[in-house]
Amino acid sequence: MEPPLPCTACPLRPLAAFKPVTPLELASISASKVGQRLCTAGATVLAEGQATTRVYVLLAGWAFRFKTMADGRRQILNFLLPGDLLGLQGEMLANLTHGVEALTEVNLCAFATDAVPGFFRDHPGIAFDITWLAAHEERLVDDAVLTVGRRTAMERVAALLVHLYKRAASAGMVEGVSIPFPLTQLHIADALGLSVVHTNRVLQRLRKGGFIRLEGQRLAIGDLHAMQRVGHYWEQPAPRRPLL
Amino acid sequence: MEPPLPCTACPLRPLAAFKPVTPLELASISASKVGQRLCTAGATVLAEGQATTRVYVLLAGWAFRFKTMADGRRQILNFLLPGDLLGLQGEMLANLTHGVEALTEVNLCAFATDAVPGFFRDHPGIAFDITWLAAHEERLVDDAVLTVGRRTAMERVAALLVHLYKRAASAGMVEGVSIPFPLTQLHIADALGLSVVHTNRVLQRLRKGGFIRLEGQRLAIGDLHAMQRVGHYWEQPAPRRPLL
């Protein structure tokens, strides 16, 4: 594990998407960081079923949470972007029932093993932020259930692309009109409960309809409103979120 | 709103499923209770999109969380049984993106509006428990995504019935070999992303196969192991959970 990056030099914190912290809290957070962990694309960050645990903040790169069934069926639960907290379920519930895999090369900020209880004891504000992040992630998963349970294939794909576009945008990843898009069609399929083949069919339709441009690991959405209509997808504007 | 039931007389707390609390914590919890709220079956407990509300603990009865789309499609996210916490997302994230509806007549323990911040400030242990409950509910929703995204209709129904049977059992609801089962087939369908008609077909098959008895609002499962095999569903044994 690399030595920790001092939180004062955090590349994420200046972004408008993140809530400011008090200097005192920042010092405590920084003190609880024990290092950085790098994972290559495709690596398992946290293993399914692992009795972990350490809590991480995703500093750079993309990852996803997933569950697998004994016969190999896989379901992606949600995607993780910079600023997201990983491993909290393992910390609170003693073991993980999902895995986490890196989608790109990933840089993680690692907390000390006793950091979370320490925050609850000494820093109610930070503890509150942790719970906020947990509630926020649950909201994402709530959305995923609706998408997978009640949307058509076309709606699912449109909703996912809009969702990821907006999140990437708020993490400052827009360049020109496009964002980096490291998912393969298999990832999209596994997130949406579809087959790869059908995912491809739907993507073709979206391309031919002029809704998206998706090539060379980059995604552009011509008309966000139109895409939201296609996906029957209107989410809350993302509030300013805490960052640990 | 009815006057609060003193927590020392709580009918839930003695159950083995719940973690004991210290007398000090119990006193604080009790002091934050401002009353009880009764809802009739079918009533809206919390409205979708509602701005912040109060936090409740479900004392008695069944309820469910759900999301609706503009055209009326509905997805049930998960079911709420006695001991579950309601409204935390509203508390943390300023508004609710799901609704809560009562499935049976329901009795809720209401907390003061400032109870949650108070716990974080003064009772790290309780704050931790709140986060535990949030992480636990997210785990349930994670399971729901897998079920709806990757299981067949037969597997979905079997998994849901096993899940509810076990939860009802741990809430002390088994009488003879059956549990109360207040869901209609529409509820099952909406929880599993199926149509009512197909839900009925699958239930018939389970009945004819001798896997379940489901009549008069009661559910019996002959062989839990067999049902788990049908549903490809093996969950963690439920740990002892906190109760607010």
Place this chain on the structure above:
DNA sequence: TTTCGTCATTAACCTGGGATACTGCCCCTC
């Protein structure tokens, strides 16, 4: 008693999306 509404049940029909299989491309490695 009748009427009405909610649920369960079943049949008949149809389609969205799964399964399989094959092609071609790109990049990596030897």
Place this chain on the structure above:
DNA sequence: GAGGGGCAGTATCCCAGGTTAATGACGAAA
């Protein structure tokens, strides 16, 4: 520069599950 693996893209076939519609059973309301 030749194989080989991962991924995108298509076509063909077909079935799990959706849709529509009709029938009962039951309980509440009038």
